[in-house]
Amino acid sequence: MRLQRLAETDRPAVSFTLDGRPMAALEGDSLLTAILTEDTYLRTNEFGDGRRAGFCLMGACQDCWVSVEGSGRVRACSTPITEGMRVSRGTVQP
Amino acid sequence: MSVVIVGAGPAGTRAAEVLIGAGLRPTVIDEAPDNGGRIYQRQPAGFHRVARVLYGFEADKARAIHETFDRLRASIDFRPRTLAWNLRPGLIDTICDGKARAIPFAQTILCTGAMDRVIPLPGWTLPGVFTLGGAQISLKAQGCAIGARVAFLGTGPLLYLVAYQYARAGAHVAAVLDTTAFARKAAQAFGLARGGATFVKGLYYIAWLRAHGVPIAESVTPLAIGGEGQVQSVSWRDARGTTHEVAVDAVALGFGLRPEAQLADLAGVPFDFDPVQHNWVPRKDPSGKTPVAGVFLAGDGSGIRGADLAEAAGARAAWSVLAARGLAVDAGAVARLDAQLAAGAAFRAALERAFPFPAKLAAGMADDTILCRCEAITAGELRAAANETLATLPPPEVNRAKALTRVGMGRCQGRVCGAAAAEVLASTLSCPVEEVGRLRGQPPVKPIPILPAEAA
Ligand SMILES: Cc1cc2nc3c(=O)[nH]c(=O)nc-3n(C[C@H](O)[C@H](O)[C@H](O)COP(=O)(O)OP(=O)(O)OC[C@H]3O[C@@H](n4cnc5c(N)ncnc54)[C@H](O)[C@@H]3O)c2cc1C
Numbered sequence: 001m002r003l004q005r006l007a008e009t010d011r012p013a014v015s016f017t018l019d020g021r022p023m024a025a026l027e028g029d030s031l032l033t034a035i036l037t038e039d040t041y042l043r044t045n046e047f048g049d050g051r052r053a054g055f056c057l058m059g060a061c062q063d064c065w066v067s068v069e070g071s072g073r074v075r076a077c078s079t080p081i082t083e084g085m086r087v088s089r090g091t092v093q094p
Numbered sequence: 095m096s097v098v099i100v101g102a103g104p105a106g107t108r109a110a111e112v113l114i115g116a117g118l119r120p121t122v123i124d125e126a127p128d129n130g131g132r133i134y135q136r137q138p139a140g141f142h143r144v145a146r147v148l149y150g151f152e153a154d155k156a157r158a159i160h161e162t163f164d165r166l167r168a169s170i171d172f173r174p175r176t177l178a179w180n181l182r183p184g185l186i187d188t189i190c191d192g193k194a195r196a197i198p199f200a201q202t203i204l205c206t207g208a209m210d211r212v213i214p215l216p217g218w219t220l221p222g223v224f225t226l227g228g229a230q231i232s233l234k235a236q237g238c239a240i241g242a243r244v245a246f247l248g249t250g251p252l253l254y255l256v257a258y259q260y261a262r263a264g265a266h267v268a269a270v271l272d273t274t275a276f277a278r279k280a281a282q283a284f285g286l287a288r289g290g291a292t293f294v295k296g297l298y299y300i301a302w303l304r305a306h307g308v309p310i311a312e313s314v315t316p317l318a319i320g321g322e323g324q325v326q327s328v329s330w331r332d333a334r335g336t337t338h339e340v341a342v343d344a345v346a347l348g349f350g351l352r353p354e355a356q357l358a359d360l361a362g363v364p365f366d367f368d369p370v371q372h373n374w375v376p377r378k379d380p381s382g383k384t385p386v387a388g389v390f391l392a393g394d395g396s397g398i399r400g401a402d403l404a405e406a407a408g409a410r411a412a413w414s415v416l417a418a419r420g421l422a423v424d425a426g427a428v429a430r431l432d433a434q435l436a437a438g439a440a441f442r443a444a445l446e447r448a449f450p451f452p453a454k455l456a457a458g459m460a461d462d463t464i465l466c467r468c469e470a471i472t473a474g475e476l477r478a479a480a481n482e483t484l485a486t487l488p489p490p491e492v493n494r495a496k497a498l499t500r501v502g503m504g505r506c507q508g509r510v511c512g513a514a515a516a517e518v519l520a521s522t523l524s525c526p527v528e529e530v531g532r533l534r535g536q537p538p539v540k541p542i543p544i545l546p547a548e549a550a
């Protein structure tokens with residue numbers, strides 16, 4: 001699974017890093033969109049159920065947490081991407 | 095002291111409009127970056143799709159809601175990006191950009207909307223499975239489909255609407271899998287026809303999808319979402335007992351909606367089980383007044399009635415607030431709103447009967463299926479706890495089950511698993527689902543960073 005961009009692709013590019021890898025997104029993307037258009041997951045479930053990629057996209061399920069340098073843990077679905085963001089998907093503590 | 099509205103969707107917008115008309119300056123809190131709520135959610139700055147593309151048949155209503163809010167903005171103390179995380183007598187605790195603040199109110203109108211109701215099935219926690227509403231948010235707010243080949247699985251009017259929106263936007267809709275039978279919908283046609291345009295639109299989406307070759311299967315029993323580390327297929331059984339599987343890389347899952355009513359719960363509003371919606375709903379009278387002084391409710395957060403009635407209920411609740419403040423009330427406007435709300439209720443009931451919540455599907459979930467996605471707890475673990483302990487210790491209800499199994503204790507507070515967990519528990523204990531109660535809300539209603547002393 002990758003999110004597929006169907007519209008609004010003429011936005012300025014934003015660069016960020018994911019687990020140290022340089023990545024590109026578009027201005028106005030949520031972190032979730034920025035990551036899932038390029039990769040398949042956001043986090044690893046702490047209770048052994050493998051990888052997760054969010055679920056509700058509306059801030060309710062809490063299954064999209066990632067770490068952003070300087071901001072700590074954030075919900076990827078409700079955090080806009082910004083230039084130079086350093087995002088990591090290390091295991092989140094329960 | 096001020097009136098505080100939580101939620102800037104259709105209900106909150108119309109509530110604010112009435113209050114401002116009476117010379118008040120309401121505070122409006124919304125967690126989202128902008129107003130609009132779910133159905134009329136605004137896209138971020140820098141996106142250019144026109145209302146017609148974003149909102150389809152609802153474009154005029156969306157525009158009207160946005161224009162109303164924009165016109166009133168100067169008269170509102172609008173606080174976007176602000177989560178209302180607790181409600182105490184006369185105070186709403188909020189957090190915005192990491193800053194905590196308790197906002198006092200004389201009256202509050204909670205217009206907190208709804209979220210998808212979900213029934214877990216094997217594989218539902220795989221990357222690539224999203225709620226139906228989530229699939230729609232991805233398209234509306236980000237211009238993205240959730241995958242390259244998407245299946246829509248569940249029931250309810252949103253199932254066909256979102257599938258249609260995806261197909262129209264150029265996404266590949268691999269299948270629409272409805273757990274409801276068409277015959278059931280047709281039997282409700284008389285009641286549905288009262289909904290006029292809404293009914294016709296629903297039929298239009300179905301007809302459009304069929305005409306464009308989108309496979310639609312009804313009366314399905316969902317079996318599993320397959321894949322290693324990500325979604326690769328979805329399988330189901332048809333009414334004749336034949337098993338089918340289709341290759342997909344994403345699934346949108348939803349079985350109707352449930353109110354986001356945690357703040358009403360924290361306020362102490364009692365809840366009743368609504369058998370038609372098959373949801374617990376906070377108690378209010380037709381004017382939006384609750385048994386708790388100063389607390390008013392409107393929109394889908396107080397029971398699922400859809401966007402048009404959310405607007406009417408928002409305005410109606412604001413008139414109740416004005417009455418409570420001893421201000422003048424326009425009896426004509428109130429009578430019109432009451433008539434609209436009463437007429438809408440009949441259509442809504444027909445709609446709920448047309449797309450009933452498949453409670454048996456939830457109750458019959460396999461033991462090894464994950465029920466609580468936060469903490470990966472299976473249906474079998476809940477059943478075991480129910481059998482061993484609960485049956486001997488009355489009352490057998492979900493909050494006790496939660497304490498024993500942690501189902502509903504995860505970070506989502508049971509928003510996702512609560513409805514299905516109650517069905518599993520009720521069927522294990524052989525009692526009606528309303529007897530196992532509902533998961534109570536806890537502050538903070540959503541996880542928040544550790545708070546500064548001021549808010550403690
Ligand atoms: C994801 C989703 C998509 C939907 N799409 C459609 C659709 O396309 N067509 C349709 O007819 N119906 C749709 N619905 C049904 C929808 O609920 C109603 O039609 C309509 O949006 C209800 O309006 P409302 O004002 O009651 O709530 P909403 O429009 O849901 O607005 C509620 C607002 O309250 C805010 N909020 C909630 N809790 C808090 C809190 N604690 N702190 C701060 N802010 C808070 C939310 O951020 C939101 O903006 C959808 C529902 C969902 C959940």
Ligand code: FES
Nearest residue numbers: 054057061062077
């Ligand atoms: S995807 Fe559910 S909270 Fe972010």
